[in-house]
Amino acid sequence: MRVVVVGGGIGGLALGAGLRRRGFEVAVFDRDTDVAATGGYHITLDERAQSALRELVSPGTMQRLLASASALRLRDRDAFWDRRGRLLGHGPDLGGDSGIDVDRITLRTLLAEEVGDDLHLGRTVSDVGHGDDGAPRVRFADGVAPVSADLVVGADGTRSLVAQHLAGGRTNSPAGIVGFSGRTLRTDLSPGEQQRLGPRSGLAIGPRGAALYVGFLDPVGNAALDAPELRTSVTTGPTYIWGAMFPESDATDSLRALRDGELQAALLGRFRQQGWAERTLEVIARADPHSVAAYRFHAASTRAHELAPWPAGRITALGDAVHATPPTAGMGAGAAIRDAADLLQHLGRVTAGDATTAEAVNRFEAGMRRRGSEVLTLAMRTVRLILATDTALGAAATSVATPILAAATRLRHRRSMVA
Structure with missing residues (x-):
């Protein structure tokens, strides 16, 4: 099974690492030319996020993360x-x-090492859709030949091209x-x-x-x-x-x-x-x-049923592409990692012959809606408190x-x- 991941942030790299470790054929494309070229706050990972990460990376990388974390x-x-x-x-x-x-740069670098040469930097995806054979396909801004896959996953953040394609418009607002x-x-x-x-x-x-x-x-x-x-x-x-x-x-x-x-x-x-x-x-x-x-x-909607408002198929998205979350709860990156681990678990059922890709994606998106609603509700409490003043x-x-x-x-x- 070939999976193309659009976006090399925390969620995209976590998914790419897990897919590679489980033997999937995977390619992660990101427009950045350097994984260390990232900013933002430090990242908080609760026990749920750490447990998910253990399913995605090697024990050695997990030890390096803990040794580099506060x-x-x-x-x-x-x-x-x-x-x-x-x-x-x-x-x-x-x-x-x-x-x-943990520093965002530290986490992103460790995840990128896990993805290895399946990470393709400096590649901007310009379009996503389906080829004549019905397979998901991504096209690139530099004119390089399109790439087809069995599944395309958008992990391309708040301005996600993939999620906009699926939803027919923006999935969040200021x-x-x-x-x-x-x-x-x-x-x-x-x-x-x-x-x-x-x-x-x-x-x-x-x-x-x-x-x-x-x-x-x-x-x-x-x-x-x-x-x-x-x-x-x-x-x-x-x-x-x-x-x-x-x-x-x-x-x-x-x-x-x-x-x-x-x-x-x-x-x-x-x-x-x-x-x-x-x-x-x-x-x-x-x-x-x-x-x-x-x-x-x-921020995306705090209502679970309004997240990922599209029928399940062979193109999906995760993390901020679906449930864009302000940093006021410190849970956005952790939720993206949990998304990645959950998707990987459901895809394992496809390779075992227990589910179709659409069925696996449908179950994954149902869980992602609940996770997204949870973290957004917490983050927006602080946002509303600040705005109330x-x-x-x-x-x-x-x-x-x-x-x-x-x-x-x-x-x-x-x-x-x-x-």
Whole structure:
């Protein structure tokens, strides 16, 4: 059985790795010329995503991943702050959490190694359809001969050509937020900010839809697997990978045209205009300017029956191509990996003679709709919370409520110290 995968992001590479490992004939095509040429936040993989990944890659690659990942159980509890940097509360105890955080570049590189020479970089797919014989076929922008397959899988992200072909239009829309990300070494921060932020992730929300997520990544000191000889992480010490968020507007959209230090300065100016304290902005001010980038949040429907709205056949899609998910739940990449493992399992029934390709795809898409709805519902809760502050009432409520919450948190802390 020959499978063509369009797109070499996390989901596409995970599927390609699993197919190759199980003996399928596979080809993965991606327009990038370098798998390390990728940005975004770090990736969180819960136990379900890790379990799926174990079905797709070799044990050796899984060990290298864990040795290159930061364990959530070794972090302090997540924190919630206001725009002044006042503590509003904490998340749950992570001591028993088996989740990990890993650099997107690290994960993508490991997956690409698993796919090996079945990965074809620098190949942009321009069209997908069926040949005269009814077999799925993809065509390329460079005019190279089309490629046919028994199954074509679109793993080509939020602007998926494959999913648009199947659905007859876009499968997602802008979520109403523009995100800005960057990387800051913990040692580059002042002692006061190192202590306030701590070895944890956190979220600060202010009026008018301004928010700042600060994620902590340390695959050396907080390694999920203590095996330095296997470590391949691009992050080599305690690092904050942060994401600033603003509602879409003409002013916000104008920032997307900026790059590097110019974008960094404009972000700081925007937060200052909205009354954020200087200490809360230090993580942005001391970031590597070349790491600062902008991107738009996209989201598919949270309703399962509206995902993958096409009859099952020999062309399908997975991951963000179907259930585009904002990064506000940290589950998008994990869901794509779970999609890949589930599709591989169903295709195994085809090769065993227990199902047709259409039957296998139909069962896969049913499960993918449920997974997509689950992660989208969680991600959109945070998006809606942020957008709710971008109204006159929401801004006023945020300004009034956060000092009260901060005072209550301080009081609880003092009482616990006395007790």
